[in-house]
Amino acid sequence: MEKNHNQTSPATKKISTYLTMIILIVVVLSIVSIILAANAYLTSPSDVAPAAFLAVIGFVALAMSMFTLYQSRRQVAQMKIEVPKVMTTVECKCGSKNVREFQRGDYVYKDLDVLCQKCPNTRQMITAIYKEVKEKEKTYGV
Amino acid sequence: MSLISGSNAITQFLSLAAAQPTIAKNQFGLGGSGDAITQILSLLTYVFFIVLIFYGQRIQMYVMIREVENSLHKLRFIKDEGRKNAIEAIKEIGKPTTDPSARVDRYLEYFTIGPQGMDPAGIVYKLDHILDVRDTRLKDEVKLMAPASDEIQVNNLENTLEAAMALNYIYKVVRHFYIQGKKTLSLYIIMQIQMILPMVMKEAEAYASALKAFAYGQPIGDGAGPLVAAKLMHGYEIRKLPKDCVMATVQIEGRSALIIKAEGPGGNVGKPGDAVEAVIEENEGKIAMVIMVDAGLKLEGEKVGEVSEGIGAAIGGPGVDQYKIEEKLTKYHIPINAVIVKEDIGDAVSPMRKEINDAVDPVIERVKNVILERTKEGDKVIIVGVGNSIGVGQ
DSSP states (O other): OOBOOOOBOOOOOOOOHHHHHHHHHHHHHHHHHHHHHHHHHHHOTTOOHHHHHHHHHHHHHHHHHHHHHHHHHHHHHHOSOBOOOEEEEEEOTTSOEEEEEOBTTOOBTOEEEEEOSSSTTSEEEEEEEEEOOOSOOOOTTO | OHHHHHHHHHHHHHHHHHHOHHHHHHHHSSOTTHHHHHHHHHHHHHHHHHHHHHHHHHHHHHHHHHHHHHHHHHHHHHHHHHHHHHHHHIIIIIOOSSOOHHHHHHHHTOOOOOOOOSSOTTHHHHHHHHHHHHHHHHHHHHHHHOTTOOHHHHHHHHHHHHHHHHHHHHHHHHHHHHHHHHHHTOHHHHHHHHHHHHHHHHHHHHHHHHHHHHHHTOOBGGGHHHHHHHHHHTTSOEEEETTTEEEEEEEETTEEEEEEEEOOSSSOOOOHHHHHHHHHHHTTTOOSEEEEEEEEEOOTTSOTTOEEEEESOOOOTTSHHHHHHHHHHHHHTOOEEEEEEEEOHHHHHSBOBHHHHHTHHHHHHHHHHHHHHHOOTTOEEEEEEOSOOTTBOO
16 A cells, blocks of 8 residues: 655745845845945045945845745745645454554445454554644744 | 025035034044934934825835735635645545546536515525525536545535635735725725735635545534534434434433434534424424534633533524524524534534543533533434534444
């Protein structure tokens, strides 16, 4: 039987061209600002204020555009369908319990052909099928 | 004249600024070009305010359009995945001789027109008829698409296709508002969809995770009711009821409990309205109580799997079954109680969470308490496990 794996579907790689264009413009402007800052410092090393001002603008703009690019890439990466791991509980009348991964064809109260290991003449039965959610729900302090 | 004096003033200001760089240095602490930068900054601030005054709403609208656009990309991805999953499941299970893609695409575009409500008398039965026709038609389509599938697999594939259909519809509605918003540049059109977008996305994600559950035949959160009924009726003689429901008579605390659920393990909700109607009529209305067990939507802050008790017919859907049950209960003055297992929309259509599975025993305890407190020994009680029986036998 086919097993159910914790699989994720591949995400589309495309980031909006509009966003890419804006990021590109900001990156170019920030580089220009940094070059101007270097130029201002080289022409008048005694007066560092304009150079510092331009450098700060350039680096802040560069950092912001990189952050936006990172965020949008992360959003694209998040675009996937999570398939949770589903478990099947198999029980015997003798009380022995076994939890395994879900297999196609399983359903609750299905009698299995698999015999119990403790009492070899008894057939086992599926008593539960469920997924476990690990993350805890936020309570927001209320 | 004034122009000449204006230009004189500018010349004067510029010469003053050039002649007294120390004043500027002291004033701004930025050196000679410091005041120029400050002037540019203040000018930019003015421009910024003017732009905001005239174009603030438009900027806000562009931000909203962008937000909707991002969600639309995600919805398109989910919708395409849904279609792909459905086609894969049909190919795998149904072993069709031809490619089912074209037929699936046609299926995804199916619509149902509700009955005319100008004269509401008898509308429930008209809606019931339309829903029956729809159900038969969709099942026939699945049988044509997947000829090798058995009854259980047909039900599961139908559920998979219905989830894909829902995703397709959600995508198309959001796209409609997005394009209309862009066309008209109306803030109010785009606002309508932007405001409900988080809920829409949550629902779409829920359907996306339901696709695999339906294709594999895994129990879903909505199956809490049938799971309770299955636990109560397991091991007893079972007989079929109209439509797609099963029933077993079980002794609970000296009372005869008639347990009803949709027939599993295929994806099926049955028609509990018809089943309850039939059982009440069979017993000539001599039923002491009806107890309905269903999955109920939880509010934020409530725990998944929390069990709650109340009065009324606990059943969702278009309302036909609820109407039929209420009609019969009113005719014979039968009291009705409900026990629900709390979960959100995402949990309801995705594989059953452990918390919901674990809620089965507390629900049975509650049901037994209600029976003990509100009925006498020898009475007949109907217990209905409402919901989708996918992955739940009996």
